[in-house]
Amino acid sequence: MISGKGGTGKTSVVASFAALAENKVLVDCDVDAADLHLLLSPEVVESHEFMASRQATVDVSRCTGCGHCSEVCRFGAIAMAYGHPTIDPISCEGCTVCSHICPEGAITMVDVMSGHWYVSHTRFGPMVHAKLKAAEENSGKLVSQVRRKAREIAESQGHELIITDGPPGVGCPVISSISGVDLALIVTEPTVAGxxxxxxxLDLTCHFGVESAVCINKCDLDEANAERIEDYCCARGIEIAGKIPFDEEMVRAVVRGEPPVLYGDGAPDCAGPDSVAGEAAQAIRQLWDRVAVLLARDAGSF
Amino acid sequence: MIVSIASGKGGTGKTTVAVNLALALEGAMPIRFLDCDVEEPNAHLFLHPEIERSEKVSLPVPVVDESKCNGCGKCARVCAFHAILAFSSRTIVLPELCHGCGGCALLCPQGAITESPKVIGEVETGRAGDIRFAHGRTGIGSPLAPPVVKAVREALDKEGLGAGLTIIDAPPGTSCPVVASIKGSDYCVLVTEPTPFGLNDLGLAVGLVRELGIPCGVVINRAGLGDEAVSAYCSREGIPVLLEIPYDRKYAECYAKGGRLVDDFPELRGALKGLWRKISASGESGAEGEDGRREMGEI
Structure with missing residues (x-):
């Protein structure tokens, strides 16, 4: 599940799919602002440190203050002050060039803990999620890490489906989130920005040859833009897999910490087809039915 | 003064606040607007700038001269980003992974590596009314946002602005593109919504701005739609709530069409001017304010 624009409703849809789909593993790939846990209340069973970056440190006793390190650093991370280099940990990208160039061997690289990743139990199945520390890099690597773990769990426990809540944007963590997926569901909204x-x-998913479908959330907010989305997708041969009307129930469900599709059922654990649900919840159920068909078709083509 | 607008969570209204703040202050002081969400820039959809100049942003990536390469593999060993694969017969560069650190070219014992610019995005500059405008875009499939953000930050530097205001529209999240966008700002406005998602991500964003040492305040968008937890958090943490924009479907519809809230709703023009007064007052009372910044007057 990706969107380009943030705040279009990815997490609410993923949490709802978590409740509707069977036999799946859930992954939150929005590692710098993860929210899926707020709707699925995971119980953490495994916690791992994420060590992917390294940072330069200077051994002042060996440093002669020649300043080579500061000259070669392209990230502006090394400033010379009082004859010695100081390293700005936020700007340091861990490229190691300074450590190689230092004639005195005074710079070494140390591993940095950039965050954590977790394996959890939820009432809807296993979930893998993570938390990148603020101002850290390597979100793409952390995404790959949680996806690798999710695949391992799926294979070892016989789950057929992995549902991934992706990050906004089109950059590094998004590219990591969609590589090798069977379907990218793009949640958008009928606003000029959406x-x-x-x-x-969609340019990105096409670039990487990832099969895509679109869901229009808050579809009744602006009919002209909703039509633009439909026309655009139609012209590109992209299916509109569902349309979810604007419904304040969606917000209330988030506030209650429940997947919107279950909200209002009274007994969230046994939502049946006859449960009384709001318009948005019904639309999400239809969306899931359609996505399941697309996935089955995809699986059949192998 | 540089004011950045950030959020943690996406879709909370960063661009809405940034654009309408710029429009509310247009004419009262020189303003430059930098849209640093280079993965998904949106401010131009509301400001409709006339673009005057467009420049490519590139990164120096290695090129291996096969005739000089002896296959020693040092380049691959020093590359921290795994952007070079060395085999005894061939050295292969993976430009998408390269961060442009220059290590391989610097350290190749044979002098077999030179660098050549690879386009990773573009920056456009122009004018929207009296507002100087710049934004950037990463190339599709190009994962590296920070160098493009940096180019946007520097795009209008040559023009100079005297005592004006720079408004930075930041991307969502808390990782490197956000840091590149807001670093060095005098003040950061964190836009959130009163839901558990908004609260969770606000907490992460507050952690980030505190680490960067930037004073911050909060704008609660769609106030009244969720719960009270964000307000409670702000008062507990001693973070000022600068403005609450009430939830109203007519605001959402205006935004959806690409409309300007301050033009359609005079009450919001006043509210955004009030937001600026609070930001500038906090800049004046803050100890870090440099000289020129105190010249920012009442409007």
């Missing part, structure tokens, strides 16, 4: 960002994210 349309613009959906077009960029």
């Amino acid at each position: 349309v613009h960002d959906m077009e960029r994210v």
Whole structure:
């Protein structure tokens, strides 16, 4: 599940799919602002440190203050002050060039803990998620890490489906999130920004040859933009897999910490087809039915 | 003064606040607007700038001269980003993974590596009314946002602005593109919504701005739609709530069409001017304010 633009409703849809789909593993790939846990209340069973970056440190006793390190650093991370280099940990990208160039061997690289990743139990199945520390890099690597773990769990426990809540944007963590997926579901909204960002994210999925479908959330907010989305997708041969009307129930479900599709059922664990649900919840159920068909078709083509 | 607008969570209204703040202050002071969400830039959809100049942003990536390469593999060993694969017969560069650190070219014992610019995005500059405008875009499939953000930050530097205001529209999240966008700002406005998602991501964003040492305040968008937890958090943490924009479907519809809230709703023009007064007052009372910044007057 990706969107380009943030705040279009990815997490609410993923949490709802978590409740509707069977036999799946859930992954939150929005590692710098993860929210899926707020709707699925995971119980953490494994916690791992994420060590992917390294940072330069200077041994002052060996440093002669020649300043080579500061000259070669292209990230502006090394400033010379009082004859010695100081390293700005936020700017340091861990490229190691300074450590190689230092004539005195005074710079070494140390591993940095950039965050954590977790394996959890939820009432809907296993979930893998992560938390990147603020201002850290390597979000793409952390995404790959949680996806690798999710695949391992799926294979070892016989789950057929992995549902991934992706990050906004079209950059490094998004590219990591969609590599090798069977379907990218793009959640958009009928706003000028939603349309613009959906077009960029569809360019990205096409670029990597990832099969895509679109869901229009808050579809009744602006009919003209909703039509633009439909026309655009139709012209590109992209299916509109569902349309979810604007419904304040969606917000209330988030506030209650429940997948919107279950909200209002009274007994969230046994939502049946006859449960009384709001318009948005019904639309999400239809969306899931359609996505399941697309996935089955995809699986059949192998 | 540089004011950045950030959020943690996407879709909370960063661009809405940034654009309408710029429009509310247009004419009262020189303003430059930098849209640093280079993965999904949106401010132009509301400001409709006339673009005057467009420049490519590139990164120096290695090129291996096969005739000089002896296959020693040092380049591959020093590359921290795994952007070079060395085999005894061939050295292969993976430009998408390269961060442009220059290590391989610097350290190749044979002098077999030179660097050549690879386009990773573009920056456009122009004018929207009296507002100087710049934004950037990463190339599709190009994962590296920070160098493009940096180019946007520097795009209008040559023009100079005296005592004006720079408004930075940041991307969502808390990782490197956000850092590149907001670093060095005098103040950061964090836009959130009153839901558990908004609260969770606000907490992460506050952690980031505190680490960067940037004073911050909060704008609660769609106030009244969720719960009270964000307000409670702000008062507990001693973070000022600068403005609450009430939830109203007519605001959402205006935004959806690409409309300007301050033009359609005079009450919001006043509210955004009030937001600026609070930001500038906090800049004046803050100890870090440099000289020129105190010249920012009442409007």
